[in-house]
Amino acid sequence: MEMSMYSAVFGALSTEMRLNLSANNLANVNTTGYKRDRVSFEDVFFRYAHDYHVDPRGDLREKELLPRAELIAKPRLAEQKIDFSQGALQATGNPLDLALQGQGFFKVAAPGGSYYTRNGAFHRNADGMLVTDQDYPVLGNGGPIQIPEGKTVTVDSAGMIYVDSAQVGQLDVVTVQNPEALQKFGSNLYMPQTGTTIQEGVAQAGRTEVAQGYLEKPNVEVVEEMINMIETQRTYEAYQKVMSSSSELDTKVIRMGTDKS
Known part of the structure; x- marks a missing residue:
């Protein structure tokens, strides 16, 4: 269960950063000439060995020669940048x-x-x-x-x-x-x-x-930032549930192993 726990932890940390930026943008909604901060995300994939072998002629046989690629994604912050778009x-x-x-x-x-x-x-x-x-x-x-x-x-x-x-x-x-x-x-x-x-x-x-x-005026759209904050909060809560479920499964597996011994 370590993989699910790590994915949830990194996802929650990235979401926390996004929430902080949205809160700072809203705090400067009356700051003259303020430019909002934005973040973008990327997925970091872990690949299995067969993911690197692509069959160039998959139509030669009815059945696939190799299993389908399986990728495990981990969300990461790619960059934080300033939005210099014009304000009213x-x-x-x-x-x-x-x-x-x-x-x-x-x-x-x-x-x-x-x-x-x-x-x-x-x-x-x-x-x-x-x-x-x-x-x-x-x-x-x-x-x-x-x-x-x-x-x-x-x-x-x-x-x-x-x-x-x-x-x-x-x-x-x-x-x-x-x-x-x-x-x-x-x-x-x-x-x-x-x-x-x-x-x-x-x-x-x-x-x-x-x-x-x-x-x-600042280029901060209050409604958009509020929606982002709500979405981010819900995403953070989802990551918390994943961490909690992963912890419970780990505890269950450990107890099962202890009982068998």
């Missing part, structure tokens, strides 16, 4: 609230270097610098952006910033050719995974646009 835009009317329509990221300076984000809830700090909610400087032309005092602040679709019709800077809006190499750093920021190189490029006009007075 919500109007705020705040001139320093910015959202990206299309692929791309804003760049901000944080401890340890520069990072990427889709959260455009920016504001002007006491020093006149454009910063994030965590007071990290927003980067433009490779450095922090200063917003002088003025009556109106305008940001066009290309990320050009104007104060009273005078240009004061341009946002660093970049695209990442290999977003699978990004990982979450915290504070809704992204950074390269260890040992990877980010292929960064300038966002192309018409494919990525900055929307002033808007914020990007």
Whole structure:
């Protein structure tokens, strides 16, 4: 019964990871620019010897020359990845609230270097610098952006910033050719995974646009995540039953062997 127990244990552990990700996605349903995490599974097969011998001419005889292949599957997590699909835009009317329509990221300076984000809830700090909610400087032309005092602040679709019709800077809006190499750093920021190189490029006009007075909502579908959580919970319970049944059968077999001796 060891095989059934091991399969159930690994299945339950994989399901627990999936449940944790769904719970985290739901916890960030109101986080601006949040991108949900997803996992995919794979089956790891154990093959018998005859599985590797395929008869090239099975039609030569009425009866099969070899037994049918028998495979034992064990579920495993194949990968965890970030879903960077577009979230809906919500109007705020705040001139320093910015959202990206299309692929791309804003760049901000944080401890340890520069990072990427889709959260455009920016504001002007006491020093006149454009910063994030965590007071990290927003980067433009490779450095922090200063917003002088003025009556109106305008940001066009290309990320050009104007104060009273005078240009004061341009946002660093970049695209990442290999977003699978990004990982979450915290504070809704992204950074390269260890040992990877980010292929960064300038966002192309018409494919990525900055929307002033808007914020990007998370791409989390509440109903879908709730259904996933219910399905995952039921799957976890099924694995628990398999482990319980396997344990009971093992106990029964041990007792039978003890009685015979």
